[in-house]
Amino acid sequence: MKSVVALGALFLGLGSFGLAAETPPKAPASDSQNQGPAVVKKTSPVRVWADQIGYRTKGPKMLVVAGTAELPKDLVFELCDAKTNAAVWSSKDNANAVLPFKNGQKDGESGDFIAHLDLSAFQKPGRYYVAYDAGGQKTRSFMFNIADDVYREAGLAAWKAFYYQRADCEKPEKYAGVWNHGPAFLGPNQAKEAKIYKWNGHPHFEPVGKDILDDTPRDVRGAWWDAGDFNKYTGNTVRCHNDLLLAYLLVATSTKDKDLNIPESGNGAADLLDEVRYGTEYLIRICDKDGAAFGKVHEQGGCPPDAVKNPVQITEISGAATMARAAALALAAVVWKESKFDDAFAKKCQDEAKRSWDLMVQKPYPWTPDAKDPKKEAYTGYWFALDHNQMRATAAACFFRLTGESAYDQIVKDYWATVKSGAPGEQGEVYTLIWMYMNAPKADPAIVTAMKKLITDQADQMVQWTGENKGYGMGIRGFWWGSNALIGRTGAMGVMAAELTSDPAAKKKYLEASEQYVHYLFGRNALGKCWLTNLKSLGAENSIMVMFHSWVGKDGDKASLKYIGEGPDKIGPFPGMIVGGPNGNMKRYVEGLNWTQSPWEFNEPDITYQSPCLQLLGYFAYKGKDM
Ligand SMILES: [Ca+2]
Numbered sequence: 001m002k003s004v005v006a007l008g009a010l011f012l013g014l015g016s017f018g019l020a021a022e023t024p025p026k027a028p029a030s031d032s033q034n035q036g037p038a039v040v041k042k043t044s045p046v047r048v049w050a051d052q053i054g055y056r057t058k059g060p061k062m063l064v065v066a067g068t069a070e071l072p073k074d075l076v077f078e079l080c081d082a083k084t085n086a087a088v089w090s091s092k093d094n095a096n097a098v099l100p101f102k103n104g105q106k107d108g109e110s111g112d113f114i115a116h117l118d119l120s121a122f123q124k125p126g127r128y129y130v131a132y133d134a135g136g137q138k139t140r141s142f143m144f145n146i147a148d149d150v151y152r153e154a155g156l157a158a159w160k161a162f163y164y165q166r167a168d169c170e171k172p173e174k175y176a177g178v179w180n181h182g183p184a185f186l187g188p189n190q191a192k193e194a195k196i197y198k199w200n201g202h203p204h205f206e207p208v209g210k211d212i213l214d215d216t217p218r219d220v221r222g223a224w225w226d227a228g229d230f231n232k233y234t235g236n237t238v239r240c241h242n243d244l245l246l247a248y249l250l251v252a253t254s255t256k257d258k259d260l261n262i263p264e265s266g267n268g269a270a271d272l273l274d275e276v277r278y279g280t281e282y283l284i285r286i287c288d289k290d291g292a293a294f295g296k297v298h299e300q301g302g303c304p305p306d307a308v309k310n311p312v313q314i315t316e317i318s319g320a321a322t323m324a325r326a327a328a329l330a331l332a333a334v335v336w337k338e339s340k341f342d343d344a345f346a347k348k349c350q351d352e353a354k355r356s357w358d359l360m361v362q363k364p365y366p367w368t369p370d371a372k373d374p375k376k377e378a379y380t381g382y383w384f385a386l387d388h389n390q391m392r393a394t395a396a397a398c399f400f401r402l403t404g405e406s407a408y409d410q411i412v413k414d415y416w417a418t419v420k421s422g423a424p425g426e427q428g429e430v431y432t433l434i435w436m437y438m439n440a441p442k443a444d445p446a447i448v449t450a451m452k453k454l455i456t457d458q459a460d461q462m463v464q465w466t467g468e469n470k471g472y473g474m475g476i477r478g479f480w481w482g483s484n485a486l487i488g489r490t491g492a493m494g495v496m497a498a499e500l501t502s503d504p505a506a507k508k509k510y511l512e513a514s515e516q517y518v519h520y521l522f523g524r525n526a527l528g529k530c531w532l533t534n535l536k537s538l539g540a541e542n543s544i545m546v547m548f549h550s551w552v553g554k555d556g557d558k559a560s561l562k563y564i565g566e567g568p569d570k571i572g573p574f575p576g577m578i579v580g581g582p583n584g585n586m587k588r589y590v591e592g593l594n595w596t597q598s599p600w601e602f603n604e605p606d607i608t609y610q611s612p613c614l615q616l617l618g619y620f621a622y623k624g625k626d627m
Helices: 002-017 029-033 152-164 173-179 234-249 271-285 319-339 343-362 388-403 406-416 430-438 445-464 483-500 504-521 607-626
Strands: 046-049 054-056 062-067 078-081 087-090 098-100 113-118 126-134 137-140 144-147 194-197 212-218 296-298 530-533
Touching (some): 046 137, 152 173, 152 530, 234 271, 234 607, 271 319, 319 430, 388 406, 430 445, 445 483, 445 504, 483 504, 483 607, 504 530, 504 607
Antiparallel strands (some): 046 062, 062 113, 098 113, 126 137
């Protein structure tokens, strides 16, 4: 009974996505008691992996059949109605729907023998699974929906995950459901009155040090905890913030005020932009009286977050952090100004960006050169620094769009002359820079053409890695630590290219290629995992239920236990967070929290994994129904 209660509460947490008629069918509570065949396991000799969120009614619908050994020629696949278990389609009548990959030879990337099961021709909305005989046992795939607007709720849940990850606030039940907590990090010596500490040389996730360098109390509330740890690294915050603003711009005209059920729902501004603003306001705060930005704010992780009473610690100012602040706030100024939601806030962002920019003009980077490499700054505990020149050019592109001043244009042009196209999605802030520059009123047409070509070239490369060319229907350069971020970034190239073209055939080509990466994130991958946390209520039977996290995944902590895994007395982690994913190869993943297996390399989330995935999933959430 407990799990039914928890499921009800989960609906409460996501409750206000309020979609009525367009809502894809939800997993009925009876899913788990389904009387159909045994559900597929990663050890099944033959595995059918589906996108557990689902497929568009009229879109391509490819599932992956994976065998440990060569696939038997006589395998029959039946599409079954999840409620009645009745077969509604069979590969016996659709022989061409099963397409052996590489003529049935082993796929080197996954080590599986693969066939593509193409259900595109089946176009009846509903909830289904695929049943088949795996080595003498009747087996079924995880269930999936077929619906017109199938990606919407899962994509919005991935946006809402940022709300749960917010630092320095209370999360009332009204917005957070069963993942509510009281006011956190707002006590004495915490985020409202934090002090600057001297870095003691310890790793990034640890406290800055023991010695206070400056005891001026500073308000550094806001933004999001970086990952499973509760630190706020200025570099990562800026990267995430800027990724999210681009993700917003890709769907801006489709977004609404009340999309996310957050405290800012009902204020008249798009909720997506409100969520980013929680980071923007932090970046406004995170500097001294001259506009010099601090490198990191340390908050000690704990469960529940409001139980942590440790002092919040700030590191020293840094030139790299200051230029990153300028770029982020200049970008926010453009987006807020053009959105027309809050002109005063747009101006404040611009003024603050300019303060940091002017300081960098007076006092060029690096502020204190590193003795070993004088082009870089001496280290004061500022982790995850972003490329200084890229940040400078991004800020300049934004100022150029805001003011039209040619000095900024020249900075962008000088930087652009150094840019060579790289692998899809792997050029950091360059995409934001392009998005800002190409729509600047006085942009140089030749530069704009070259910028668009960079995006289109990378999207074309991405298209080559999809569909029948790959065992799992998509590819990235490699499955490294945080591979899901690269999945998001690679898939997002098609979204950007689709937005740049006016040719309907090209747009379709790019979006259908990007959609393959959506399928990967939602479960059509070599481990059959939906890489987002706790999406059972949206239909993903095998979503991530264990995530390495100081609050909802703290091994051995009694208060955290209810958030870890599933079963009686469990509610699991908050929904929609994307974990790092496989690391080393497509199948190398650790599911638990056993310290000796370095779970943080696999199942820890990070705001910089989440943000590029939102350029992809956010786009499909809003525009998937129009494809
Ligand atoms: Ca709002």
